[in-house]
Amino acid sequence: MKNNTNVRKYKVLSPVYDLLMGNRMFRNARTKAFSLVDIKPNQQVLLVGVGTGEDLPLLPKHIEIVGIDLSDEMLEKARKKSDHAVLMHMNAESLAFENEKFDFVILNLILSVVENPQKALQEAVRVLSPTGSILVFDKFWDDNKKPGMMRRAINKITSAIGTDINRSFEEIMMGTSLKIKHQESSVLNGNYKIIVLKK
Template sequence: MNNKWNKFIYKIWSPFYDLFFNRGLFLSARKKVFAEIDLPEGSRVLFVGTGTGADIEFFDDRTLEITAIDYSSDMLQKARDKFRDSNVEFLQMDAQDLDFPHGSFDFIVCSLVLSVVPNPLACLQETHRVLRNGGTIFVFDKFSSNQKPSSISKKILRQVIRILGTDIGLDHTDLLGNMKDELSVEKDEPVMLKGMYRKIVLMKLK
């Protein structure tokens, strides 16, 4: 996957994305993972890879300072259309190269983005950079569900699905291990599909 391909494939996905990923099992999962979040008034919240804005509806833009970014202008327009009368600021931006100063946000949502960007570590490093010390990164995403070596058929399937704009083989333990001195894993819980989709809560140490 690369940025050019992702921009193309999510242009195709944009009219249909919510039909697949914001209803049924996925909508139930979103409701479940965001149910516990209770942020202080005035918190600065960033949605990284917001897509069509499916997660924003679980947050109150009247009491929070919400910024949402996405690389795909087509997906971002869907989000803008949904929240036309809100206080949410929408910006087109690369999640691997965020155009914000250090420590700009108190709480960052990375929902179904680490498995999409070409370089998930760069995305996580940038997310860490723009988060204040003691702030939280909230991850909801799909990851490799076991530590066993992948079979040839699974390796082929992974490459086919990558063409559709996502990676089903990302190992979250390896990814987070690269940031173990900067981020503390506060929660790591399975959400659905036998733990393939997980909720991970990270706190910035430094």
């Protein structure tokens, strides 16, 4: 997974992304994820890898929303789903924000995509307020197992399309001061996880 090739992949995927990831199953999973965090009026929320903006309609009113993505085509789709979110072209691994700026950082379906997920998570921690929370909804491989031959073969296909299905969240979180406050299995037989993190 390379960021420069991801830009090309998601340019191709942008016209059909909502058909693939905007179905009821994923919408329900996103809704469940947001139900686990208590976002209050006027708080600042950062959506890292906002994509086509599938999360935007699920957020409460009267909050400050910033969404970033590397794909201009995905951002253009997202702009049609919110009239008040600030959407910016930016790399998740090098956020152009001051330390401790956001009350919530949302990492939905991004840690399996970026070139360096550890760096993306570290950046999320840097811009998170001391009392803030990070919400993650993504696909991760079981930390206690090694991917079998079939899964490794499938991963070559999914990685070519734009997502790595064999990443370990335990490995991604190493070196941070984060604590898991909540974790549960989600769609596709638990291949997707919902995780809430605190400093």
